[in-house]
Amino acid sequence: MSDITKQSLTELVESIKNKKLSSSEVTKAFIERSEKSKVLNAFITEDFTSALDKAKKFDQKPDLDLKLPGIPMAVKDLFCTKNIKTTAGSKILNNFVPTYESTVTENIWNEGAILLGKLNCDEFAMGSSNETSFFGNVQNPIDKNLVPGGSSGGSASAVAGQLTPITIGTDTGGSIRQPASFTGTVGLKPTYGSCSRYGIVAFASSLDQAGPMAQNVRDCALLQEVISSFDAKDSTSIDFKRNHYSKDLTNNIKGKKIGIPKEYRVDGMPKEIEDLWQKGIEYVRDCGAEIINISLPHTSYALPTYYIVAPAEASSNLARYDGVKYGYRANGENLIDMYEKTRSEGFGAEVQRRIMIGTYVLSSGYYDAYYLKAQKVRRLIKNDFDEAYKKVDAILTPSTPSSAFKIGEKTNDPVSMYLNDIFTVPVNLAGLPGISIPAGHDTKGYPLGLQIIGKAFDEQNILNIAFAMEEKINFKNKITDWWIK
Amino acid sequence: MSKKSREYLINRKDNQYEVVIGLEVHAQVLSKSKLFSTSATKFGAEPNTQVSLVDAAFPGMLPVINEFCVKQAIKTGIGLNARINKRSVFDRKNYFYADLPQGYQISQFKDPIVGEGKVIIDLPDGHKEVGIERLHLEQDAGKSIHDLDPQNTFVDLNRSGVALMEIVSKPDLRSPDEVSIYIKKLRSIMQYLGTCDGNMQEGSLRADVNVSVREKGSKEFGTRCEIKNVNSIKFMQMAIEYEANRQVDLIEEGKTIDQETRLFDTKKNETRSMRSKEDAHDYRYFPDPDLLPLEVSDEFVNKLKSEIPELPDDKKKRFINEFKLSAYEATILVSDIEIAKYFEEVVAKMGKNKDMKLAVNWITGELFAVLNSKNLEITQSPVSAKNLAILVNLIKNGTISGKIAKTVFELMLKNDEDPQKIVEEKGLKQQSDPKALEELIDKIINNNREKAIEYKQGKEKLFGFFVGQAMKASGGKANPQLINEILKKKL
Numbered sequence: 001m002s003d004i005t006k007q008s009l010t011e012l013v014e015s016i017k018n019k020k021l022s023s024s025e026v027t028k029a030f031i032e033r034s035e036k037s038k039v040l041n042a043f044i045t046e047d048f049t050s051a052l053d054k055a056k057k058f059d060q061k062p063d064l065d066l067k068l069p070g071i072p073m074a075v076k077d078l079f080c081t082k083n084i085k086t087t088a089g090s091k092i093l094n095n096f097v098p099t100y101e102s103t104v105t106e107n108i109w110n111e112g113a114i115l116l117g118k119l120n121c122d123e124f125a126m127g128s129s130n131e132t133s134f135f136g137n138v139q140n141p142i143d144k145n146l147v148p149g150g151s152s153g154g155s156a157s158a159v160a161g162q163l164t165p166i167t168i169g170t171d172t173g174g175s176i177r178q179p180a181s182f183t184g185t186v187g188l189k190p191t192y193g194s195c196s197r198y199g200i201v202a203f204a205s206s207l208d209q210a211g212p213m214a215q216n217v218r219d220c221a222l223l224q225e226v227i228s229s230f231d232a233k234d235s236t237s238i239d240f241k242r243n244h245y246s247k248d249l250t251n252n253i254k255g256k257k258i259g260i261p262k263e264y265r266v267d268g269m270p271k272e273i274e275d276l277w278q279k280g281i282e283y284v285r286d287c288g289a290e291i292i293n294i295s296l297p298h299t300s301y302a303l304p305t306y307y308i309v310a311p312a313e314a315s316s317n318l319a320r321y322d323g324v325k326y327g328y329r330a331n332g333e334n335l336i337d338m339y340e341k342t343r344s345e346g347f348g349a350e351v352q353r354r355i356m357i358g359t360y361v362l363s364s365g366y367y368d369a370y371y372l373k374a375q376k377v378r379r380l381i382k383n384d385f386d387e388a389y390k391k392v393d394a395i396l397t398p399s400t401p402s403s404a405f406k407i408g409e410k411t412n413d414p415v416s417m418y419l420n421d422i423f424t425v426p427v428n429l430a431g432l433p434g435i436s437i438p439a440g441h442d443t444k445g446y447p448l449g450l451q452i453i454g455k456a457f458d459e460q461n462i463l464n465i466a467f468a469m470e471e472k473i474n475f476k477n478k479i480t481d482w483w484i485k
Numbered sequence: 486m487s488k489k490s491r492e493y494l495i496n497r498k499d500n501q502y503e504v505v506i507g508l509e510v511h512a513q514v515l516s517k518s519k520l521f522s523t524s525a526t527k528f529g530a531e532p533n534t535q536v537s538l539v540d541a542a543f544p545g546m547l548p549v550i551n552e553f554c555v556k557q558a559i560k561t562g563i564g565l566n567a568r569i570n571k572r573s574v575f576d577r578k579n580y581f582y583a584d585l586p587q588g589y590q591i592s593q594f595k596d597p598i599v600g601e602g603k604v605i606i607d608l609p610d611g612h613k614e615v616g617i618e619r620l621h622l623e624q625d626a627g628k629s630i631h632d633l634d635p636q637n638t639f640v641d642l643n644r645s646g647v648a649l650m651e652i653v654s655k656p657d658l659r660s661p662d663e664v665s666i667y668i669k670k671l672r673s674i675m676q677y678l679g680t681c682d683g684n685m686q687e688g689s690l691r692a693d694v695n696v697s698v699r700e701k702g703s704k705e706f707g708t709r710c711e712i713k714n715v716n717s718i719k720f721m722q723m724a725i726e727y728e729a730n731r732q733v734d735l736i737e738e739g740k741t742i743d744q745e746t747r748l749f750d751t752k753k754n755e756t757r758s759m760r761s762k763e764d765a766h767d768y769r770y771f772p773d774p775d776l777l778p779l780e781v782s783d784e785f786v787n788k789l790k791s792e793i794p795e796l797p798d799d800k801k802k803r804f805i806n807e808f809k810l811s812a813y814e815a816t817i818l819v820s821d822i823e824i825a826k827y828f829e830e831v832v833a834k835m836g837k838n839k840d841m842k843l844a845v846n847w848i849t850g851e852l853f854a855v856l857n858s859k860n861l862e863i864t865q866s867p868v869s870a871k872n873l874a875i876l877v878n879l880i881k882n883g884t885i886s887g888k889i890a891k892t893v894f895e896l897m898l899k900n901d902e903d904p905q906k907i908v909e910e911k912g913l914k915q916q917s918d919p920k921a922l923e924e925l926i927d928k929i930i931n932n933n934r935e936k937a938i939e940y941k942q943g944k945e946k947l948f949g950f951f952v953g954q955a956m957k958a959s960g961g962k963a964n965p966q967l968i969n970e971i972l973k974k975k976l
Binding site: 079080086088093096100102199200204234313316322326335339359363364371 | 543550579582583586640774
């Protein structure tokens with residue numbers, strides 16, 4: 001049975017389609033492994049009994065034409081799931097059960113997948129280590145007391161730890177790519193507008209994007225194919241021609257022009273990251289691609305810009321959690337008192353910090369100096385990419401400036417925590433697709449990732465490059481199952 | 486031809502003050518569904534029965550613009566002779582309140598959908614142009630109900646998310662009367678367009694009133710106060726009168742006026758301070774990232790332009806030119822689209838040989854009196870336009886006299902009966918047979934010989950006596966014109 005959970009999504013789909021495995025067998029295997037993996041704290045809500053029922057039902061009348069036939073999977077607890085508690089990792093939504101389904105998860109269930117449960121994440125997706133979750137830290141399967149990254153930490157941990165064959169996360173500033181990098185998995189942040197935001201608890205609306213996380217590029221492509229759709233319920237959803245990302249996947253990237261931005265060579269970047277990047281450059285060259293040095297001059301402004309825009313939008317998006325309609329409510333002497341107590345008790349420290357930053361940068365005396373200026377810089381960052389894409393087809397960078405760190409190591413230093421997003425944030429600001437693939441290990445044996453950034457709506461191209469590189473890199477994740485006694 | 490209306494001034498010992506007023510009118514868009522959701526907007530539904538997940542701001546819910554509301558706003562802009570902005574932006578206005586589920590109102594701040602325009606208002610001695618600063622679309626909030634429970638406040642979200650148009654005038658109004666005329670004109674334009682029902686009782690039209698005063702002749706504006714959310718024309722007028730006098734008193738006492746937001750207490754008939762400029766909310770406006778800028782093409786706007794019906798000003802011109810009405814009559818008839826419709830139906834039903842003046846007099850006289858006394862709208866008129874037209878024609882062609890017509894009209898009120906039928910059944914037809922009338926008059930003269938002699942001797946007043954006698958003898962049915970003629974001949 002344990003072999004089942006080692007299989008990739010593509011293999012599992014194959015086995016179910018060939019009737020080598022039933023959905024029940026697969027579902028049971030992942031549930032059993034999850035039961036033994038409570039230490040990872042990857043789940044906020046388990047829905048195992050119901051998953052088994054659904055698997056049984058599927059097996060009675062299997063529809064094998066579906067893209068995810070009877071495949072069990074857990075999803076980040078930021079996606080609203082009908083009749084299943086959805087917390088966004090926050091106390092303020094601890095008791096919240098949606099009566100509706102997010103478009104992205106709806107797309108997944110429509111292709112035959114089965115919900116295993118809801119995965120841990122940083123509170124309202126605000127964090128880079130999964131340490132801001134009201135439901136506790138998540139352990140990285142790579143090593144004990146190591147953060148899995150964030151905010152999709154539970155998702156990354158669950159994929160790396162083989163508690164789910166695939167999953168979905170959300171990425172506002174790196175929340176898919178950074179944890180993928182920290183756990184030796186593959187994570188794609190699609191173009192803004194590719195996946196519907198309907199039914200996803202909002203963090204920063206102009207940056208939020210759902211995306212697939214998997215053990216390999218092909219699985220990632222297949223899941224992207226399922227979740228990406230035009231949705232009239234999201235005004236920022238874009239109606240463009242979507243590829244059959246998995247079917248169209250190719251390792252032929254001959255002649256592709258890959259840009260290497262000099263500004264990503266940041267001060268104090270560890271040598272092993274530098275070396276990894278160099279190795280990546282050689283791999284793509286080996287695949288027949290052309291390396292071109294490029295400049296993205298406004299890169300150093302991306303992080304400060306992000307930490308103005310994202311908190312500004314968050315401060316407004318989170319205003320709805322006021323204790324009036326749903327979620328946690330503290331008793332108060334009057335309305336204002338109720339608001340203050342509800343929000344002080346319901347939100348954790350990081351969320352409160354960002355609400356305060358956001359409120360400040362939007363306030364009338366500071367709007368022009370911060371928010372407005374940040375929007376202008378954001379435009380310049382996007383222009384940088386537009387300029388670069390006149391010369392190249394994709395851009396290769398490290399995913400993160402370091403490998404995974406220890407739990408508690410950075411909790412008291414928010415700025416050092418924010419620096420984790422230095423390579424991922426520009427991609428969100430420009431609305432572009434980016435994928436992180438595992439590319440090597442540091443001296444401690446922790447995985448390191450490389451990021452491929454594409455043109456808008458050009459997911460196929462970066463998936464192809466990732467696919468070609470994956471073959472060359474031949475990365476093996478070192479999972480020792482340390483948490484299973 | 487623009488003339489200054491009768492000046493409204495506030496007099497104190499040595500000084501005269503002018504009042505300067507600007508209005509922010511909130512007009513509910515006439516639409517079956519809300520601005521960003523598909524919930525219904527019907528007035529008077531059970532609390533919280535017209536609320537979607539979007540209206541209640543559930544996690545992950547997103548607004549999607551209702552194209553119909555956009556069309557309505559653009560149509561209104563066209564009706565206000567205003568510039569339509571091809572690109573407008575929805576902003577979030579952030580504040581906390583129990584009946585504001587999102588914690589922000591989606592509104593338009595920097596880039597409204599409609600820019601500058603103008604409205605012509607008719608004053609007793611001419612007309613005046615009132616500038617429109619802008620019109621923007623925004624969501625309404627829900628309703629907090631404080632009086633159902635001593636401890637708790639209840640919230641009804643039926644109104645949450647309903648589309649409003651905020652129409653901001655320039656500070657061009659100078660008296661409570663002008664305000665009344667302006668609001669009525671605005672309402673009339675929107676009713677013609679079908680973009681707002683203008684029902685003030687149901688809150689479809691409310692206004693924030695900005696008032697300041699200055700010494701007569703001064704070119705600079707005084708410090709203004711904003712009176713929030715006044716929901717009837719009468720209250721607006723009362724509030725302005727109170728507020729202007731309060732400000733004048735302060736100036737006369739040598740004090741300054743604080744710029745502030747005030748509330749009008751309808752029971753005490755006074756305005757009260759709500760919050761000062763220093764306490765003003767910081768709404769932290771910023772573009773709503775859930776919505777893209779709203780872009781409309783020339784084609785889209787032109788198509789809407791082609792759908793604009795005849796508006797009050799044009800209709801008035803046509804009534805004057807085509808029907809030879811006076812400006813005053815035309816103004817009254819076009820002020821309400823339903824009245825105009827009624828009038829035009831009467832005109833149509835009167836046929837070729839019509840007496841326009843008579844029709845206008847009957848509508849604005851007898852019919853309005855009945856509607857007023859019974860507190861009815863013209864759409865509820867007990868007399869249909871068709872039957873009123875028949876009645877007017879009966880008078881015009883001499884079948885009945887104006888006096889008898891009033892009797893017939895009274896009878897028509899019951900079941901909207903055909904006046905022709907009433908005249909026939911009750912035998913009310915005018916006696917216009919000269920022979921019969923001559924006989925009747927001979928009899929009267931015979932019976933009042935002495936009076937006839939007196940008349941001939943010069944007591945001309947007695948003529949009226951004879952007319953009265955003749956009418957009485959005929960049961961009111963005699964053709965008064967003929968009576969006059971015959972009497973003149975015989976006496």
